[in-house]
Amino acid sequence: QVKLVESGGGLVQAGGSLRLSCAASGNFASINVMGWYRQAPGKQRELVADISRGGRTNYVDSVKGRFTISQDNAKITVYLLMNSLRLEDTAVYYCSAGWITVGNYWGQGTQVTVSS
Numbered sequence: 001q002v003k004l005v006e007s008g009g010g011l012v013q014a015g016g017s018l019r020l021s022c023a024a025s026g027n028f029a030s031i032n033v034m035g036w037y038r039q040a041p042g043k044q045r046e047l048v049a050d051i052s053r054g055g056r057t058n059y060v061d062s063v064k065g066r067f068t069i070s071q072d073n074a075k076i077t078v079y080l081l082m083n084s085l086r087l088e089d090t091a092v093y094y095c096s097a098g099w100i101t102v103g104n105y106w107g108q109g110t111q112v113t114v115s116s
Contacts, residue, residue, distance in 0.1 A: 002026040002105040004095045009110030016114075017083045022095030022107055024076040034071065034078040035102040038091035038112075048093070050102050051078060062088075085114045 008020040024031060035050025035058075049059045049069040057069055068081045078095065090113050098104035 002028075002031060002097055004097060004105055004107035006093065006095045006107040006110040009093060009112045011113045011115060012085055014085060014087055014114050014116055016085050017081070018085065018112060019082070020080040020093055020095075020110060020112075022078045022080075024078075024097060024105075028076050030099055030104070031076065031097045032099045033102050034095070034097045035069065036078075036080045037094045037096055037102070038089075039094070040088075040091040043091075045094070047102070049080060050096075082112070085112075087114050087116060090114045 003025045004022055006022045012018050033050055033052050036048045037045050038048050039045040047060060048063055049067055051057045051069045051071050066084045071078045092109040093112050094109045095107035096102035
């Protein structure tokens with residue numbers, strides 16, 4: 001089993017920045033990809049970004065150039081640096097992990113609220 005614990009959410013003004021962290025514990029052998037999903041009120045959960053152990057990254061178009069996903073393989077921790085935040089980035093952000101793709105394991109979620 002894998003446990004994921006997120007931190008770093010909060011309230012920020014539009015144009016500001018936040019950094020989310022997700023620390024994994026447990027059976028690291030079952031993790032090859034980690035990433036972040038988000039779910040805004042009334043919307044479906046969407047994949048924001050993910051990163052493989054080898055460093056391959058993937059971003060949803062709406063965050064390209066603004067968000068950066070990175071990892072610390074030694075600590076099995078993934079980060080999401082969010083710059084130039086917009087009102088539409090407001091959502092609950094969930095850390096996720098898996099072997100082929102994310103989605104096997106989930107964190108509890110952290111709220112990100114962007115205000116005008």
